[in-house]
Amino acid sequence: MGSRPRRSVYVPQEIEPKWQKIWDEHGVMKASDSSPKPKYYDLVMYPYPSGDLTVGHARNYVMGDVLARMKRMQGFEVLHPFGWDAFGLPAENAAMKRGGGLHPRTWTRENVAKGTRELKMMGILYDWDREVTSCEPDYYRWTQWLFLLMLERGLAYRAMAPVNWCPVDKTVLANEQVINGRCWRHPDVEVEKRDLEQWFLKITDYADRLLDDLALLDKWPHKVRVMQTNWIGRSMGAEVDFPVAGMAGESIRIYTTRPDTLFGATFMVLAPEHPLVERMTTDKHRARVREYVEKARKETEIERMSMERDKTGVATGGFAINPVNGEKIPVWVADYVLVTYGTGAIMAVPAHDERDFEFARRYDLPIRQVIAPPTGPRGVLREAYVGPGVMVNSGEFNRLGSAAAVERICDWLEAKGAGKRAVKYRLRDWLISRQRYWGAPIPVVYCPTDGIVPVPKEQLPVELPEEYKPLAEIPSFWRTTCPKCGGEARRETDTMDTFIDSSWYFLRYASPHDDSEPFDSELANHWMPVDQYTGGVEHAILHLLYSRFFTKVLYDAGLISVIEPFMRLFNQGMVKRFGQVMSKSAGNGVSIDELAGAQGADAGRIYEMFIGPPEEDVEWSDAGLNGVVKFLQRAWRLVLEPESIAAESGELGATVDGQALRRKVAQTVGKITEHYDELRFNTAVAFLMELANTMQDYLRGGGARDRVWEEAVRTLVKLLNPLAPHACEEMWERMGEKGMLADAPWPAFDAALAAEPKVVLVVQVAGKLRDRLEVDAGLSQDEAVKAALASEKVRAALNGRGLSKVVYVPDRVINLVP
RNA sequence: GUCGGCGUGGCGGAAUGGCAGACGCGCCAGCCUUAGGAGCUGGUGCCCGAAAGGGCGUGGAGGUUCAAAUCCUCUCGCCGACACCA
Numbered sequence: 029m030g031s032r033p034r035r036s037v038y039v040p041q042e043i044e045p046k047w048q049k050i051w052d053e054h055g056v057m058k059a060s061d062s063s064p065k066p067k068y069y070d071l072v073m074y075p076y077p078s079g080d081l082t083v084g085h086a087r088n089y090v091m092g093d094v095l096a097r098m099k100r101m102q103g104f105e106v107l108h109p110f111g112w113d114a115f116g117l118p119a120e121n122a123a124m125k126r127g128g129g130l131h132p133r134t135w136t137r138e139n140v141a142k143g144t145r146e147l148k149m150m151g152i153l154y155d156w157d158r159e160v161t162s163c164e165p166d167y168y169r170w171t172q173w174l175f176l177l178m179l180e181r182g183l184a185y186r187a188m189a190p191v192n193w194c195p196v197d198k199t200v201l202a203n204e205q206v207i208n209g210r211c212w213r214h215p216d217v218e219v220e221k222r223d224l225e226q227w228f229l230k231i232t233d234y235a236d237r238l239l240d241d242l243a244l245l246d247k248w249p250h251k252v253r254v255m256q257t258n259w260i261g262r263s264m265g266a267e268v269d270f271p272v273a274g275m276a277g278e279s280i281r282i283y284t285t286r287p288d289t290l291f292g293a294t295f296m297v298l299a300p301e302h303p304l305v306e307r308m309t310t311d312k313h314r315a316r317v318r319e320y321v322e323k324a325r326k327e328t329e330i331e332r333m334s335m336e337r338d339k340t341g342v343a344t345g346g347f348a349i350n351p352v353n354g355e356k357i358p359v360w361v362a363d364y365v366l367v368t369y370g371t372g373a374i375m376a377v378p379a380h381d382e383r384d385f386e387f388a389r390r391y392d393l394p395i396r397q398v399i400a401p402p403t404g405p406r407g408v409l410r411e412a413y414v415g416p417g418v419m420v421n422s423g424e425f426n427r428l429g430s431a432a433a434v435e436r437i438c439d440w441l442e443a444k445g446a447g448k449r450a451v452k453y454r455l456r457d458w459l460i461s462r463q464r465y466w467g468a469p470i471p472v473v474y475c476p477t478d479g480i481v482p483v484p485k486e487q488l489p490v491e492l493p494e495e496y497k498p499l500a501e502i503p504s505f506w507r508t509t510c511p512k513c514g515g516e517a518r519r520e521t522d523t524m525d526t527f528i529d530s531s532w533y534f535l536r537y538a539s540p541h542d543d544s545e546p547f548d549s550e551l552a553n554h555w556m557p558v559d560q561y562t563g564g565v566e567h568a569i570l571h572l573l574y575s576r577f578f579t580k581v582l583y584d585a586g587l588i589s590v591i592e593p594f595m596r597l598f599n600q601g602m603v604k605r606f607g608q609v610m611s612k613s614a615g616n617g618v619s620i621d622e623l624a625g626a627q628g629a630d631a632g633r634i635y636e637m638f639i640g641p642p643e644e645d646v647e648w649s650d651a652g653l654n655g656v657v658k659f660l661q662r663a664w665r666l667v668l669e670p671e672s673i674a675a676e677s678g679e680l681g682a683t684v685d686g687q688a689l690r691r692k693v694a695q696t697v698g699k700i701t702e703h704y705d706e707l708r709f710n711t712a713v714a715f716l717m718e719l720a721n722t723m724q725d726y727l728r729g730g731g732a733r734d735r736v737w738e739e740a741v742r743t744l745v746k747l748l749n750p751l752a753p754h755a756c757e758e759m760w761e762r763m764g765e766k767g768m769l770a771d772a773p774w775p776a777f778d779a780a781l782a783a784e785p786k787v788v789l790v791v792q793v794a795g796k797l798r799d800r801l802e803v804d805a806g807l808s809q810d811e812a813v814k815a816a817l818a819s820e821k822v823r824a825a826l827n828g829r830g831l832s833k834v835v836y837v838p839d840r841v842i843n844l845v846p
Numbered sequence: 847g848u849c850g851g852c853g854u855g856g857c858g859g860a861a862u863g864g865c866a867g868a869c870g871c872g873c874c875a876g877c878c879u880u881a882g883g884a885g886c887u888g889g890u891g892c893c894c895g896a897a898a899g900g901g902c903g904u905g906g907a908g909g910u911u912c913a914a915a916u917c918c919u920c921u922c923g924c925c926g927a928c929a930c931c932a
Binding site (some may be wrong): 251254258263284285286364368370373375377381382454565649651655659714717721788790796833834835841 | 848849850851857858859861865869870871872883884885886911913925927930931932
């Protein structure tokens, strides 16, 4: 290589802007609604426009882009849209904190422009014509429309709810704004609990379907399905009425998942807020009970929920009758019973419930065992036994297994009218009111004559006023007339939780400019469901559960034909640097400008895919990035060295080396296609590196630059294209290929071509590796045994012993067991 | 506390019952070069050995299997979610 040929040098700064412009002009990622091709809906969770986009955040968008680009080349009509989750507290907080007093709208729009530019710099292609921004009136008009749909369907209602109230700001705070029981803006001010009328969505009506349909989501991460299952928290049990002693016709209804332990109930507990507390309490106990209830009410949610604190409670002095045995048991009040779950009252079975056990110990209440463990000592319990066992001390149910007893006792309760089977959920209705400016106004008015009146749909949107101030302080906003009677009325001044905005945006992408409805049903049915949904695991419950809920409501309303929105879900890991999640504000971010200006967006893209398993958090390293740059440069040289362009024609696979190269190319096509599809990008990059290495070895070994070589080069460029699209388009053009690479067909996998004629057969003797033999592929077991026994090493290991067993896995391993 | 996940070379990781360590980083030796944070060649799990070769090895201990990083049981460590839901 004395006199080097003049090389074309890879300069990403020149080619990246060039191709970004061309893609933009050609509308490469524009999705056609009327294409005859099969559709593929590739969606990434739309972000909050923080203005903080780094290469770390971009990782997830690169994943979506790689998939979109491959699916396009594979002949799919790909919908790959983008938008902005622009409403809500984060945007408002950021505007206040970092925007120097900017209006949230101004701040948001600036960040959207910035973010769009940065995404384009990374070479990520979206159908920008379909961009949605949740804070713009042409979007939130339909968010409001959907609220009205919920209202019509009886799924939106107003109710009193205890909320976090900041006495200084005179506003309700979101849970996220309460830090250690104090207001986030006034660290010295404790948040109060207030009962206020709030809007709720009845997601609990859908609890069963949300739970049962998780079974359809077999391509979701197991973890997310488990989390949603637990969040919904369905439990089966019974409601039982315990008559109150001395109060005819009055009873305490409890809920239990363990009706088999009914005979073990030695006392009862009411939540402090339970309506019967006051009436149960005898005069002697009144003062203490009132004091306790008062104290419990004052405590914040945070204090009350804080674990590892001793259970407290007071006796009411009242008694109730256990319906199964007529026993009179004392009724207590304690704050470990929650008024918001079940019936707000429990029967306490200290022998078989850890919490009741702890409480009974503390207040010296009786403990009666009614389930005998199948094994182990009986007698005095040192702790609650919560497992199954045999019924004891339970009258006619004695000697039954506890599982059978559950059914028998439920039957008994139902026959006697003392109780019934019941299902309860941990899931609560969704509180959507926010006393905040930056959200979609809830479109109702309060009329002294007509009560709550929805704003007529044709009057939507209820637009946010220009002035940035709590809506309740803007009379020009809330002073209005009743749509029904025309009289003076007051507008709702709360806005909606931002999770409402994101519960339907994936439908809006189907018809983003529709100005007569939230989405065109036909188009939504065409594109839905989302084939691949990619985003952070932090949304495992809220966003994903709410979106599933909305989808089911819209299905019931006949507006859409799918019951689940997202078929396949993927949670990508985060990019860290110096041990912390990369972000501009943390000062450890690598900006997209920096990257593009130095190693180039393509190197960054490949690196982000190569850096580690896509679902794991990964540590950014500049050294690792350099390795990828070298790979990219090597690929560039392989493809564009002058000799490879001036290829000779020749017979396909004329030489042994040529055949091997063809085989490697075919194998790589198979593996890359599969691994991109399964989002296993780190291994996909490794296979491409292997291919490049093989190609380089081929040339070094004197391989001809014939048609086999040309085909290898073309295939390498195509397979690499989704990862490094700028470099690959440029190579494609310089190779003299016609048309854009983005439009070129994806290479087809040829299994016959990929098959290895010779394989290395591993020979084990009694499970220990003794030799490796190169043999023809597809050997029969007899042939394999013969080949193995021909080996000196194998014979030595067998040491003259015969074979008692042979295990043969064709083309991989043969295990000879003496 | 409960549930879920993860523990593999100096490092990121690969292999989901069949050759442990693909691919890359780093490191070592050499080549090329005026130069190298460029390029090329070879090597690189650990231990014994001059070598041939042998032994050991996927947090730890057992087990299932012809065969285990992979499946099961227990255990240790780390991470995440939920957290009195009766």
